Amino acid sequence: MRYYYKAKDQSGKTVTGEVEGQSEREAAKLVRKKGLFPFFIRAASDNPLAFLKKLKDKIAISEVATFTRQLSTMMNAGLPITDSLLILRSQTKGAMQKVVAQILADVEGGSSLSLAFSKHPKVFSPTYIALLKSGEAGGVMDQVLLRLADNLEKEQEFSGKVKGALIYPAVVIVGMFVVGLVMMIFVIPRLTSLYSEFNATLPAPTRILIGISNFLVKFWPVFLVLVGCLLYFFRSFRKTKAGKRKIDELIFKIPILGPLQRQVMLTELTRTLSLMVGSGVSILDGMNITAGVVGSSIISEALLDAAKQVEKGFPVAFAFAKHPDAFPYILTQMIAVGEETGKMEEVLIKVS
Numbered sequence: 001m002r003y004y005y006k007a008k009d010q011s012g013k014t015v016t017g018e019v020e021g022q023s024e025r026e027a028a029k030l031v032r033k034k035g036l037f038p039f040f041i042r043a044a045s046d047n048p049l050a051f052l053k054k055l056k057d058k059i060a061i062s063e064v065a066t067f068t069r070q071l072s073t074m075m076n077a078g079l080p081i082t083d084s085l086l087i088l089r090s091q092t093k094g095a096m097q098k099v100v101a102q103i104l105a106d107v108e109g110g111s112s113l114s115l116a117f118s119k120h121p122k123v124f125s126p127t128y129i130a131l132l133k134s135g136e137a138g139g140v141m142d143q144v145l146l147r148l149a150d151n152l153e154k155e156q157e158f159s160g161k162v163k164g165a166l167i168y169p170a171v172v173i174v175g176m177f178v179v180g181l182v183m184m185i186f187v188i189p190r191l192t193s194l195y196s197e198f199n200a201t202l203p204a205p206t207r208i209l210i211g212i213s214n215f216l217v218k219f220w221p222v223f224l225v226l227v228g229c230l231l232y233f234f235r236s237f238r239k240t241k242a243g244k245r246k247i248d249e250l251i252f253k254i255p256i257l258g259p260l261q262r263q264v265m266l267t268e269l270t271r272t273l274s275l276m277v278g279s280g281v282s283i284l285d286g287m288n289i290t291a292g293v294v295g296s297s298i299i300s301e302a303l304l305d306a307a308k309q310v311e312k313g314f315p316v317a318f319a320f321a322k323h324p325d326a327f328p329y330i331l332t333q334m335i336a337v338g339e340e341t342g343k344m345e346e347v348l349i350k351v352s
Contacts, residue, residue, distance in 0.1 A: 003027035003043055007036035015101050035105040059123050063096045065152035072145035082107055099123055112136060127272050130289050134280045144279050151275050162264055188213040245297045265296045266331065267352050274348035283344065284310050302326035315339055
């Protein structure tokens with residue numbers, strides 16, 4: 001169970017956050033392990049404004065990218081990690097400041113940087129943590145952080161382009177839905193009364209349309225309940241492994257949207273893999289970690305299976321080729337070139 005807490009750090013500053021624990025006593029112990037002194041703890045679900053708090057505490061990619069780049073610059077200049085985090089805590093604001101404060105408390109308490117960052121999975125992805133571990137092992141933390149900052153900025157730029165491309169279709173679809181609803185509720189009932197005056201025999205499609213319109217007008221509360229139930233069952237179905245895969249398959253088959261979604265996922269995959277390989281993470285570990293962050297269950301399952309093939313000694317290109325439904329032929333061929341030339345990172349960057 002998650003617990004919301006307020007505590008004082010060693011400088012006397014108030015820090016807030018959440019921890020996972022079985023009881024308030026255990027939650028208090030976890031907070032104290034961070035080097036903090038808790039004075040208020042309660043179950044996170046007891047907070048009536050929990051939803052609004054989540055929106056307020058959401059940290060943008062741009063904030064994480066800026067923080068990462070600044071930390072890289074300070075470490076490259078030879079500044080100790082605790083001093084760097086102390087400066088960044090004073091420069092950041094809002095939810096990001098709380099995260100930095102907690103990381104600083106953990107590092108001062110003896111935790112490694114990667115372990116301190118890993119306690120904030122909603123802010124730092126598994127890829128981010130894996131690269132931090134690689135940087136710690138190789139003693140090149142500043143370089144790894146610089147790569148991460150570059151990647152986060154590219155991710156933000158790419159995400160902006162995708163959202164921009166989807167704005168027009170989304171507006172059109174919403175507009176069509178609104179127009180259809182207005183027709184059903186206001187226009188068709190007037191036409192129905194007109195047809196009834198002439199005692200006209202209407203074709204079956206028109207009668208069905210009028211029937212739907214009458215249902216919406218007379219039983220709109222039932223309609224709202226039905227929509228709510230459908231949304232609930234859809235969300236529940238999507239949380240299951242089979243449901244998520246089925247929905248992903250349907251999305252990939254939608255004209256225009258499907259190919260775009262597939263391309264977005266593959267771009268995310270190749271960019272993440274190139275980043276990890278270039279930072280010293282093995283291709284096998286990179287595939288396993290990337291499978292956990294890519295947004296499509298189809299690509300994720302294919303990548304995990306490909307990783308098992310690579311672990312058995314098969315080439316990466318061969319493992320990818322076994323899943324043509326997930327990985328296009330051109331990607332498999334480019335990976336084969338990367339393996340043969342020993343330039344996997346460069347090839348993956350070009351593909352992305």
